[in-house]
Amino acid sequence: MSVGPTMQDAMPSYDPVQRAEAARLRAETRLAGTITDFFLDAEARIDDRTRLMLAQVLGAIVGAIEWDIRRHAARLLAGAGATEAGEAILKAGVGTVLQRLTRAGLLRDEDLMDELIARVRHDLIAASLPVEVAEPDEASLLVRLAGVPDSIVASAASALLAAESRRRVANEQGAVGGSELPAELHHRLVWWVAAAIRDGLTSPTRESDRAITDAAQRSLAAHDEGERPDAVATRLAAALDARPNELPAVLVESIGDRRLSLFVAVLAHALGIAFDQARAITLDPEGDRLWLALRALDMDRPTIARIGLALSEADPRRDIEQFADALDAIVSIGVEDARASIAPLALDRDFRMALRALARTERR
Template identity: 55%
Template structure:
């Protein structure tokens, strides 16, 4: 009965103009979205696997942050004697992911770049050809965890834990947000807090704010798998003779994060920049990075072949045609060409934004 009355009220004559105006605006938004989708070139479209992975990662990450904030805020309310408010907060039915999408917050380019890179890195790792079976030969990171060098062993053991935690979370669609860089994690926590707040209940509002602060403070940047991989690369500090085999074996172990960390450490580039160039199907900047660390022809070819087997959008024939030219690039010239990647990410983003505005 109450629901019927609510529906009749929504269709009351005095509300019809507003209702029609909202439908008109929604139709405009839908048309704009359809036009954008239609005009996208094929190479810019997400494939089904990446789209599904992005949807699962976005929702899983947001749900985990929402759960943490709701539960701690409810605990605070219960401790303050506001049991009914605590229960109401736990029963909250807001679809936070849908609300953040409608509000446009998830169009944040930094957030989308990070999440998309996560999905693509994990997809690439899963699709890499497995290493040939070698009797009594543990994987690279397992061997490093047993290394006599205690610093290397600790870093390798930490990477095993971090990778297993990340893989387990992905399989259970139970992301914690812990793999996000600190700035993005903090941004997401506050978005979620704003999405679940009750503007008419100041007491609950305060509890949500306190719970969000707790979630922000609990985030440990150093536990991210990428950060652990960088520590391991620094601990190994491979010399030029050791580096080629380590890179090939990291890919054979499907440890894309370790591969990018080793390249980043050797080239003196930020890990996020090397991850981005590794995931580019064209590979031009990756070949420059590999020449910048003076990799030999056979190693570059093995890396290209492994990546092409994992990613069908990579043109291995085109790479083969360019290999002579790639090998002719002097490492000093390659390092010079990649110097912009050493600039702060925000600085590079501002440079690109200014260039777009001036070009358009």
């Protein structure tokens, strides 16, 4: 008479053929990855610090979205009396969403990775910038701006202080309070995560699909890209609206105050380009486009030198000696020539993407 599961029943099934095939596939995947990594150009390979933080940020964003969707979907199902289905959503496939999205290749999305890599590099460089204070007892630039009589500037400066503080704490703790992605990318990622959660269910039902959908839409509705540090910095730059004679001091002080987002936003506002474009040229280790942008704004030698030296100290990819050797040539570039060279940066983003796609096609 049977009184319960036997030892054989309790043991996990072991199919040696299946296990051997799985091991072979893993070995092939590892080899392919190793070969790809070996042949990467040195310039294309990210350093360990950037890789670690990128993985941390991506994992935290996906995890935050996942749990928002899981919890709310489970709550909806429990409220409808489907407690077991709610528990299944909370438990099924937990910890595998990031892996599922990675295996599917969805996280290789160029726009998503471009944004995340830029964000990580921006934050790492900002944290490494040398601090330059004009006077020992002088408050930092943002603190001073938060106390000016102009309420619009003061409000935006206070908001940037808060936004950057949240970002800094999130980076230190390896967690995020929200995705802090542009709306389009957040929208894309939310539905990918929702699909991965659904894919992890053993027996998805119409009710569970509806609950996951409603939870995803709730996440989309709650997302406010205006709270992102770059959006707040953009508002502050617009409120400041630095005049040509004020620009050098604002740019240098932003860098000296380790407020790279404000530097980028002020640069973008002065050039009439998008924040992400200004960030891209600021993070570019060669710096050619940044020097052209600064010359287009008629920045003088001392201003360009201070900015270049600070960025070189903060970013190990930059060659400070090469910058020093090129400084005379940079300063000799005419303002109008510099403006003409960076004019394409001011084009509509979709227009630029279309032109780039055509150029790639013609090169094939």
